[in-house]
Amino acid sequence: MSEALLTTVARGDRLELAAAGAWTVDCASDLETLVDAAVAQAKSVKSVAINMANVERLDTFGAWLLERLVRDFSTDGRGIDVVGLPPRYNDLVHEAQQSNRKQPEAPSEDIVDTAAMLLRRAGRMFLRDITLTVQLFGQLVMAILRIARNPRTFRFTSMVHHLDRVGWRAVPIVLLITFLIGCIIAQQSLFHFRKFGADVYVVDMVGILVLREIGVLIVAVMIAGRSGSSYTAELGSMKMREEIDALQTMGLDPVEVLILPRILALVIALPALSFLGSMAALYGGGMVCWLYGGMSPEIFLSRLQEAISLDHFEVGISKAPFMALIIGIIASVEGLAVKGSAESLGLQTTASVVKSIFLVIVLDGIFAMFFAAIGK
């Protein structure tokens, strides 16, 4: 860019500007500096003329900067003459003259959040969550009642499909992780119990902990992360593309068509996965006792038989369907809360996983108190 885009010559009260070269997007940044400098220089003059004859090319960036120049000069009633504008640019300059006419309202001040406001907002969100969760639970019950009256409307294929996804396909990873957890529990207990010469109680520790708590808890947390998140993402993107609205206008209930099969699949899959997971964890515990603790499998098994009863197993597995229900409902509520943007899809998916893991743990605590109270 050798030639000057804008040169200014002062003649007494009059300022003469000469534009040249390409007033286009590539020079827009330089051009803006020149235009602003010219405006600053022209504070004292009475009239201004700008000669556009030597402009080779003009695009919307150039046309707008010309318009800005004209507006800035003419604010206090001074005249500005634009001369020599090649006629082929008339339309473009005309477009620029029409634009930016209305001053944008100043954006509303960012209010600094006070602690009280934050608390109030958190409270509102919490109430909203509770309402939506209870509401969805109600809709689920209604859907089940409707289906009980007319079983042929149940989406059996859809449920089997989801059962395959959240149940069958989750088996390998669930087995692997619970196996490792079983190994770790056994190793840690062996290591510490040995100091008291209480090696044999390792089997009690592993058996009771795995069957009552860890088996179901670990699996529920994994399923919340694995399947809850995908439920939220699926429902959310359907919501985004108005697919759910489309269902509704066809007289179908989204809860019955989309949500019920998903949640039922979870409610069936989670106890089964918990059972498999618990077995894998016991297996892992047994392996470590044998290889690391030198306890033969026969001793481990007979000790296990003494240490645990059916009660422990029942306590553990009876929690699974409730946890599945919580995961499924939270995932669906968050999925339906997705707004139009990709960002909101991400936010709700995160919220779904965080909330359902949190609630799974809270629920586990409540169950622990309940079973302690009834002495199981």
Add this chain to the structure above:
Amino acid sequence: MAAPAQAPNQPIIRVKDVEVVLNDRKILNKLTLDVKRGEVLGFVGGSGQGKTVLMRTIIGLLPKVSGIIEVFGVDLDKASEQERHAVERRWGVLFQQGALFSSLTCIQNVQFPMREYLNLSPRLMDEIAIAKLEMVGLKADVRDKYPAELSGGMIKRVALARALALDPEIVFLDEPTSGLDPIGAGDFDELIRTLQQTLGLTVYMVTHDLDSLHAICDRIAVLSDGKVIVEGNMDVMLACDHPWVKEYFRGKRSRAAGMAHHRANDLVAS
């Protein structure tokens, strides 16, 4: 920016013997098409014939099996990354569904390419973005709305404003007026015409809108069975004997559009 050397009468887009296969199905079969600098090319064809596929292949989003595509005289397959960027900066694309960034507001969407490619002051970016939004017929107060809060027609307009953000030399428009009301579509046509005349824009427009074809297209190409079966101006279309072309341009609907257009011309003349 240094434009690659290109003789002025060379086609700005050159598509030669291009074949595209998707899912083992041949969508485009040795398709050849030239677009001249500064013209408005209307690209028509039945639904699912591959108009969008051709557009996406030209802009490099879909791979081709064989053939050559040159834009601004640059073969994008052979171009270095820098050359590619230089080319991409000089075209604007309006996708069929708008493809606005859903987590950005309208004004941020329009400013996005400016932020990436130019070094402008925030004030100038705001003003230019507003000017572009107003040019495409939107009010300045849509600036802070998110795409999810807009109607289908408004999304198309914001997407056009974004496609025009860098004052490109070519714009690719995929059915720009579908989903707009007839008056809005007319404004759209007029806008594209104005821009094309004042900026010397080349317009590649996939369309179903007979009014647009009558009003602003310099040349029309018809796609059928993976090939361009006929190209030329409206008179060529009307003279063509291919059954689909005949039905499309001489059917009942097209006669109405054509008549309306002639009437408008008469009014302007008188």
